[in-house]
Amino acid sequence: MELTKLSGYDQYILMTEQARGVGANMQAYQSFKECIVFLEKCAKSDSKVINHNDEIIEKPINRSQAQKTLDNIARIKWDSTIISVARFMNLELR
Numbered sequence: 684m685e686l687t688k689l690s691g692y693d694q695y696i697l698m699t700e701q702a703r704g705v706g707a708n709m710q711a712y713q714s715f716k717e718c719i720v721f722l723e724k725c726a727k728s729d730s731k732v733i734n735h736n737d738e739i740i741e742k743p744i745n746r747s748q749a750q751k752t753l754d755n756i757a758r759i760k761w762d763s764t765i766i767s768v769a770r771f772m773n774l775e776l777r
Contacts, residue, residue, distance in 0.1 A: 694759050695707070695712050697759050698756070704777065705766070705776045705777070706777045711777060714774035714776055718765055718768045718769050718772065719753075721772060722744075722768060725745075725746065725748075726746055729745075729746050743768060744768065748764060751764075
């Protein structure tokens with residue numbers, strides 16, 4: 684089966700096999716999806732701040748780091764930046 688035909692959750696499960704301490708459950712997947720949305724916002728602008736949930740906050744990563752992480756996710760490769768972003772957002776990936 685081609686990787687592009689897998690669901691988002693199936694792709695997430697494949698990525699968690701490459702990471703330690705990351706859960707392959709639905710709750711962790713929902714947190715992961717929130718991280719993806721945040722990373723997409725960070726990748727859109729070179730600004731040092733971002734509007735997230737109607738708050739202006741300082742971005743924890745720059746545009747190129749966010750884009751690199753999104754590219755890794757698209758290739759179903761785990762990137763440790765995901766954990767950093769989840770911690771910044773107070774999300775649990777277990």
